[in-house]
Amino acid sequence: MRRALSSLRSPTELDVQHFASIVGGANVLTAAADLEPYNTDWMRKYVGNSQLAVRPGSTAEVSRVLAHCHAERIGVVPQGGNTGLVGGSVPVADEVVLSLGRMDRVLSVDEDSGHLVCEAGCVLEALQEHVAARGHTMPLDLGAKGSCQIGGNIATNAGGLRFLRYGSLHGSVLGLEAVLADGTVLDGLTALRKDNTGYDVKQLFIGSEGTLGVVTACALALPRAPASVHLALLGADSYAALLRTFGVARRRLAEVLSAAEFLDRASLELACEKLDGVRDPLPDTKCAQYMLVEVSGSDASHDEAKLSAFVDEAMESGDVVDGTIAQDGAQSAALWRLREGITEALGRTGRVYKYDVSLPLAQLYDLVEETRARMAPHGALVSGFGHLGDGNLHLNVCTPGAFDADAAVAAAIEPWVFEYIAERRGSISAEHGVGVMKPHVLHLSKRPPVIGVMHALKRLLDPHGILNPGKVLPPPPEEERPWRTAS
Amino acid sequence: MRRALSSLRSPTELDVQHFASIVGGANVLTAAADLEPYNTDWMRKYVGNSQLAVRPGSTAEVSRVLAHCHAERIGVVPQGGNTGLVGGSVPVADEVVLSLGRMDRVLSVDEDSGHLVCEAGCVLEALQEHVAARGHTMPLDLGAKGSCQIGGNIATNAGGLRFLRYGSLHGSVLGLEAVLADGTVLDGLTALRKDNTGYDVKQLFIGSEGTLGVVTACALALPRAPASVHLALLGADSYAALLRTFGVARRRLAEVLSAAEFLDRASLELACEKLDGVRDPLPDTKCAQYMLVEVSGSDASHDEAKLSAFVDEAMESGDVVDGTIAQDGAQSAALWRLREGITEALGRTGRVYKYDVSLPLAQLYDLVEETRARMAPHGALVSGFGHLGDGNLHLNVCTPGAFDADAAVAAAIEPWVFEYIAERRGSISAEHGVGVMKPHVLHLSKRPPVIGVMHALKRLLDPHGILNPGKVLPPPPEEERPWRTAS
Numbered sequence: 001m002r003r004a005l006s007s008l009r010s011p012t013e014l015d016v017q018h019f020a021s022i023v024g025g026a027n028v029l030t031a032a033a034d035l036e037p038y039n040t041d042w043m044r045k046y047v048g049n050s051q052l053a054v055r056p057g058s059t060a061e062v063s064r065v066l067a068h069c070h071a072e073r074i075g076v077v078p079q080g081g082n083t084g085l086v087g088g089s090v091p092v093a094d095e096v097v098l099s100l101g102r103m104d105r106v107l108s109v110d111e112d113s114g115h116l117v118c119e120a121g122c123v124l125e126a127l128q129e130h131v132a133a134r135g136h137t138m139p140l141d142l143g144a145k146g147s148c149q150i151g152g153n154i155a156t157n158a159g160g161l162r163f164l165r166y167g168s169l170h171g172s173v174l175g176l177e178a179v180l181a182d183g184t185v186l187d188g189l190t191a192l193r194k195d196n197t198g199y200d201v202k203q204l205f206i207g208s209e210g211t212l213g214v215v216t217a218c219a220l221a222l223p224r225a226p227a228s229v230h231l232a233l234l235g236a237d238s239y240a241a242l243l244r245t246f247g248v249a250r251r252r253l254a255e256v257l258s259a260a261e262f263l264d265r266a267s268l269e270l271a272c273e274k275l276d277g278v279r280d281p282l283p284d285t286k287c288a289q290y291m292l293v294e295v296s297g298s299d300a301s302h303d304e305a306k307l308s309a310f311v312d313e314a315m316e317s318g319d320v321v322d323g324t325i326a327q328d329g330a331q332s333a334a335l336w337r338l339r340e341g342i343t344e345a346l347g348r349t350g351r352v353y354k355y356d357v358s359l360p361l362a363q364l365y366d367l368v369e370e371t372r373a374r375m376a377p378h379g380a381l382v383s384g385f386g387h388l389g390d391g392n393l394h395l396n397v398c399t400p401g402a403f404d405a406d407a408a409v410a411a412a413i414e415p416w417v418f419e420y421i422a423e424r425r426g427s428i429s430a431e432h433g434v435g436v437m438k439p440h441v442l443h444l445s446k447r448p449p450v451i452g453v454m455h456a457l458k459r460l461l462d463p464h465g466i467l468n469p470g471k472v473l474p475p476p477p478e479e480e481r482p483w484r485t486a487s
Numbered sequence: 488m489r490r491a492l493s494s495l496r497s498p499t500e501l502d503v504q505h506f507a508s509i510v511g512g513a514n515v516l517t518a519a520a521d522l523e524p525y526n527t528d529w530m531r532k533y534v535g536n537s538q539l540a541v542r543p544g545s546t547a548e549v550s551r552v553l554a555h556c557h558a559e560r561i562g563v564v565p566q567g568g569n570t571g572l573v574g575g576s577v578p579v580a581d582e583v584v585l586s587l588g589r590m591d592r593v594l595s596v597d598e599d600s601g602h603l604v605c606e607a608g609c610v611l612e613a614l615q616e617h618v619a620a621r622g623h624t625m626p627l628d629l630g631a632k633g634s635c636q637i638g639g640n641i642a643t644n645a646g647g648l649r650f651l652r653y654g655s656l657h658g659s660v661l662g663l664e665a666v667l668a669d670g671t672v673l674d675g676l677t678a679l680r681k682d683n684t685g686y687d688v689k690q691l692f693i694g695s696e697g698t699l700g701v702v703t704a705c706a707l708a709l710p711r712a713p714a715s716v717h718l719a720l721l722g723a724d725s726y727a728a729l730l731r732t733f734g735v736a737r738r739r740l741a742e743v744l745s746a747a748e749f750l751d752r753a754s755l756e757l758a759c760e761k762l763d764g765v766r767d768p769l770p771d772t773k774c775a776q777y778m779l780v781e782v783s784g785s786d787a788s789h790d791e792a793k794l795s796a797f798v799d800e801a802m803e804s805g806d807v808v809d810g811t812i813a814q815d816g817a818q819s820a821a822l823w824r825l826r827e828g829i830t831e832a833l834g835r836t837g838r839v840y841k842y843d844v845s846l847p848l849a850q851l852y853d854l855v856e857e858t859r860a861r862m863a864p865h866g867a868l869v870s871g872f873g874h875l876g877d878g879n880l881h882l883n884v885c886t887p888g889a890f891d892a893d894a895a896v897a898a899a900i901e902p903w904v905f906e907y908i909a910e911r912r913g914s915i916s917a918e919h920g921v922g923v924m925k926p927h928v929l930h931l932s933k934r935p936p937v938i939g940v941m942h943a944l945k946r947l948l949d950p951h952g953i954l955n956p957g958k959v960l961p962p963p964p965e966e967e968r969p970w971r972t973a974s
Contacts, residue, residue, distance in 0.1 A: 112734055113848040113878055135738065159681050168681075170690060171658025180936075187934050192845040193877040194646050194655075195914035196694055197921060197932035198959055199941045203657060203690035207683055224741045247599055251622065254711045254785035255742040298741035302789040358679040361600040390680040391600055427682035434684060445684035449671050453948075454686045460947055461940075472685055 008075040010094050011052050019054045022064045027055040038097040041090045042083055048091025057102045059177060059185060059216040067183025075469045078210035080152025083144035086435025088209045092470040100151050109134050114222040115174060115191045120151025120215045136222040139166035143340060151215040157207030159431030164389035165258040166223055169206050175219035176202035181462035191219035209433050210468040212461045228300035230307050231332045234323040235287030239365035241319035242289045246388055249293055252310040256303050259294035260389035267342045267383040274345035278338055285322040292339050342385050346396050353413055355395040358427035364393050367420060371395060378409045392430040418444045439474040495562040497581050498539050506541045509551045514542040525584040528577045529570055535578025542586045546664060546672060546703040554670025562956045565697035567639025570631035573922025575696045579957040587638050596621050601709040602661060602678045607638025607702045623709035626653035630827055638702040644694030646918030651876035652745040653710055656693050662706035663689035668949035678706035696920050697955040699948045715787035717794050718819045721810040722774030726852035728806035729776045733875055736780055739797040743790050746781035747876035754829045754870040761832035765825055772809040779826050829872050833883050840900055842882040845914035851880050854907060865896045879917040905931045926961040
């Protein structure tokens with residue numbers, strides 16, 4: 001981290017004046033109180049020391065700010081809603097914070113073909129409301145929707161709750177406008193569904209966490225808004241039974257399946273214990289595993305019929321031992337609250353070591369059980385939940401003590417958990433990204449030649465390393481082309 | 488093209504011996520008769536002069552072949568099924584053809600999460616049969632499926648008939664193994680749905696037409712196979728009416744809509760006139776425009792009900808004036824034959840100038856009408872059809888004469904048609920790619936800074952320019968970092 005910043009200089013009063021001449025004095029923040037929210041991530045775990053936040057109002061202004069930082073070797077942290085979970089959007093030292101929040105215009109919605117063109121600073125929930133009024137829905141949804149911005153969603157390749165249905169942003173982003181470190185504007189803001197004219201350069205910026213360029217605007221494919229949504233909670237005695245049930249869901253619900261989330265008993269009990277108004281919806285059976293199945297489609301009666309047929313088959317097979325179908329919006333909200341409240345419940349329980357993991361689906365829950373066995377001597381509570389349909393587990397190890405007092409606990413978890421994932425070719429960060437938290441373990445998910453290409457791309461597009469320094473990549477190796485293995 | 492090859496040398500007898508030591512003598516072809524299919528594209532429009540085709544049997548062999556070519560500055564043309572439409576898979580001079588066809592093993596199918604892992608040389612139709620037997624379907628389908636290989640599909644970012652439903656390969660490709668020009672193997676062959684660990688390097692190779700690396704294996708997300716498929720042909724009096732009908736289809740068919748193709752009267756008449764057994768399915772009305780609407784889903788009765796309701800609404804609105812729903816497989820096949828046979832019918836009519844275009848949906852058919860007016864003095868027949876749901880028009884200008892005799896016709900079409908598309912920010916190649924046919928007009932779809940980044944990526948990953956020389960990119964500019972616009 002230090003090394004990445006060593007070639008950068010701190011901004012001076014002259015730089016402040018220059019930025020003010022670009023974005024206007026009111027949009028250059030230098031007071032400590034004003035800067036506090038820009039310097040602190042929402043978990044309050046990462047705190048930067050920036051003396052300067054710049055709030056551009058247009059792509060041209062972003063370009064001029066970056067061109068200056070590039071020429072002057074000043075570090076820049078692009079910041080959207082600052083809702084990330086890996087410290088990717090706050091400074092590691094005194095970089096300039098480039099806040100995109102003022103660029104929040106919807107440029108167009110095309111109801112014929114279904115697409116949206118907007119600036120990067122639009123808040124996800126505001127976009128959802130805008131397109132819902134026009135019969136469409138955003139292809140992504142996540143807990144942070146009230147604060148997160150679409151540019152940040154794209155820069156971090158956000159996953160979330162609709163991934164199972166609408167897929168990755170690598171498919172949904174039709175066009176992108178991004179500004180390179182040197183201020184060059186890459187205008188690829190077309191909304192064409194198909195365009196095979198040369199390399200798909202925009203893909204580079206999706207998931208690069210602001211280290212290769214700054215996303216300033218985008219065109220997104222919009223699905224039609226579903227006419228009906230239904231939700232069921234099913235209980236099973238084992239993960240194996242849950243997995244078989246997911247197979248039945250894929251077959252019977254197919255095109256209307258819109259979410260397949262899971263939580264284990266420990267997660268459910270935590271939520272019921274720590275959250276006001278959350279109760280066990282299936283109190284008689286105390287199952288080991290639960291699955292939340294959502295269907296959404298264009299015809300309520302068809303969707304209900306499919307969901308009923310699925311639940312019937314799952315229960316007749318014996319794999320599902322209890323279940324409930326929400327009868328109204330309030331019941332749906334209560335079931336979602338149970339699933340989405342787990343993170344909050346964990347936070348009220350003690351210190352939490354959080355892991356966001358992809359593993360082959362058949363092995364996904366083994367990691368929770370092995371972690372539980374491993375952490376039992378430490379009195380830790382281990383909870384597993386997540387996006388079953390995506391093979392994405394949120395593993396949480398919760399201890400009553402402070403992080404500092406938990407050296408033995410920490411040593412028992414890491415690096416074991418990362419190595420466990422690496423041995424099975426899983427991902428050490430399924431959807432949260434790398435940020436400042438995980439560059440040191442990147443090599444456990446990606447092979448050295450692939451990381452070598454990442455370093456080469458970074459040097460190519462940001463030769464002075466001004467963009468989000470200290471994030472995503474570990475310190476680079478010395479070789480000129482580090483992926484080279486052949487003679 | 489010459490320029491791109493000028494730094495490369497021709498392979499010698501010593502190289503042949505070296506390649507034979509890697510892949511075995513039987514897999515190095517040097518006889519002219521053996522080489523003919525490798526040198527000629529399937530339209531027989533592009534003919535190379537390679538003296539040497541190498542057929543590796545493994546990724547390690549691909550790596551060793553490329554490392555040699557890189558060290559020795561020998562050009563290489565990666566070749567899959569050789570079914571491309573822009574001359575991308577045949578040599579422009581005497582490059583070595585690297586044929587992936589022997590690497591045709593299916594490595595695994597995971598029925599729980601729905602994914603396939605296989606080598607690049609697997610033929611698409613064989614994969615479709617393999618996964619269909621396991622309850623799944625391939626996320627892409629195209630006319631060339633009997634010959635095209637999945638590695639070529641990925642390298643060219645193939646679109647096709649299921650794009651509307653299952654989206655782009657940028658979303659469906661979960662993992663990729665590719666070999667760089669210098670022989671470095673990039674092993675990213677995981678099948679995880681979500682993996683946000685660093686830059687998504689695999690995206691670079693999707694659609695790069697073999698100029699940045701050779702795809703050797705892939706992991707693909709598989710949808711469940713639909714339980715039922717239904718097809719309707721609808722006729723309308725205008726493109727505007729057709730477009731409104733597509734809007735009704737998006738709303739009423741939503742999650743079960745699996746194809747929305749269109750053809751104009753000229754295309755239908757051509758198919759009926761030139762193809763045996765093809766007749767006008769709606770002979771009483773002689774509509775100006777036709778739409779083929781396919782629905783597929785997990786419940787036949789639901790799908791039928793949705794399709795009927797859609798057709799009823801479309802006819803009641805007056806936008807659809809005639810229509811038919813296929814009652815069995817034979818009727819479906821006949822309707823698809825009408826749509827898919829247009830290319831063949833055109834080929835029997837005369838010389839065809841083919842354009843594969845994306846435009847904003849509302850303006851898509853204007854291009855056909857303007858072309859028709861423009862070409863009327865030349866006695867040319869102009870036909871428009873394509874993938875309405877993707878905003879993808881196949882525009883065809885058909886003249887009775889030979890290409891050579893058509894200088895006036897050619898001059899009337901180009902560059903006008905490309906400039907027309909550029910003015911509306913469309914794509915001059917929606918799905919066919921650039922190959923050797925369109926590098927000279929790439930700048931009409933992509934802005935100079937974006938093309939500058941493409942050149943930089945090419946230099947980074949293939950510094951000697953050995954991979955598919957003369958394809959995709961126009962001759963590079965002289966500047967070191969040609970995208971730079973800021974000071």
